[in-house]
Amino acid sequence: MLAKRIIPCLDVKDGRTVKGINFVDLRDAGDPVELAWQYSRQGADELVFLDITATHEKRKTTIEMVKSVARQINIPFTIGGGISELKDAEALLNAGADKISINSAAVRRPELINELAEAFGVQFVVLAVDTKNLPHGDVVHLNGGRIPTEIKTQDWIKEAEERGTGEILLTSMDKDGTKSGFDNVLLKQINDMVSIPVIASGGAGNAQDFIDVFQQSDVDAALAASVFHYGEILIPELKQLLKNNQIEIRL
C-alpha cells in the first residue's frame, strides 16, 4: 500500500533555517542540512523548504543549500519560494531538488505550470495554494495569505491540474497558526475533486489532528512546521500512533 506521508516544513532565509527550532541534540538550529538529516533519521517521509530569501542576489546561497541537502539526505525534498521562471526551477533541479513548489507566480501567469511540466515533467511541479474562506466561497490568496485574489480555490486547483501540476500543497489560512486541526472539510472536497496527490497544510496542533486529516479527507500527505520544530509532536511517536489507527504509514 502507498503510505501516507508526514512532511516537516522548514523556512529558510539566506541559506539558513529561521523560526525557533527546539531540538535537544541539535548543534546548530540554523543549519538546514543538519535539521534535514535529523528529520530524515526520525522518519520524515519528505521535506519541504520554503525559501523566504528576499533578494535575488542572495538566492545563490539557496542553491548552495539545496546542494548540501541533496548531498546529505536520502529522502525526497521540495523547495519553494520565489520561483517564477524556468531558469529558477532548472537551477534547483540541477542542485538536486526533487520537486519545486510554485505559488504567486503561477497565479499571475498560469502558463508557468505548463512550461515547467513540459520541461521537467509533472512529477517536478507542486502547486502551493493559500486559501481563505470568505462569505462568497474559498478564495486564493497571495503573499502568505495577505492579498486576496478574485479566483475561487476550487477553480484554480482544477485549472492547475489540467495545466500539468503533479501535486497540490493546500494551506488553509483560516487554520494556519491556530493549532486547531487541519481544514478537513475543504481538504476532502479538493482531494475528491482531483486525481493528483494532495498535501494538507495549516492547523496541525496535536497528533489527533493528523489522524483526523487522513481519516476524514484521505489526503496523501500532511505538512506541519512548528509542532515538529518545537518537539511538541515527535515523528516516530506520531507515525506509530497513525499506524495503530490503521492508517498506512512507513515505519
Place this chain on the structure above:
Amino acid sequence: MIGIVNYGAGNIFSLTAALERLGLKYGMINSEADFDLYDRIIIPGVGHAGTAMKKLVDTGLVPKIKSLNKPVLGICVGMQLITDFSEEGNSQMLGIIPVKTLRFQEEICKKVPHMGWNQVYPDNSCPLFKGIKNETYFYFVHSYFIEFNSKFTVAFCNYGIKFSAGIQRDNFYGVQFHPEKSGEAGEILLKNFAHL
C-alpha cells in the same frame, strides 16, 4: 567502479550524491571506450521515456549497451529503457528484457503520478534485493509502469494493479523506484549492486 551512462536524461545529482555517501566510486560514460573503465553500469533517467530513448539513441551507445555482460542497473526511466516498448509516446525501447511499459489506467482508481513510499515484495533469490525484507518501503515517482511478468519480475509492488518494482534478465537489472531517495533500504540496494 560504477559507470553512469551520461545521455542527458534528467538530473543525476541525487544519484551521485548517494554513491558518494556510500563511498562507492563512480564516473561518467560518454563514449563506447568509457565502458571499459567500469565493472558495472547504471542507466539513470527521469522524465519522458520516449524522449529519453531518443537521447540515448543519439549518443550512439545503444549497440554497446545491448552487448554488455557486466552488471547493468536501470533506474526509473532507465529501467523502462531496457524493456521492449513504452506507451509513453508509443516508443520502442532497447528490447533487452521482453516486457512492456504501460500507463496507469483510470480504472485502477488511483492518483497518477504514483508518488510516495510504497511496499515492495522482492524475490529472495535476487542478489540485488539481498537483505531487503518483504513489504519494505521504497520511494516511487512515475506515471508509467512495467507489467508484472512471472519470469523477469524480481520484485513487485501493488498500486491498483500488481506491477514490476524490479526486473532482471541475466546481468541486466532495473528498479522502478528511486534507491537514491529511499532511505536505508535504497542504500542497501545500491550497495548490493556495487557488490554483485
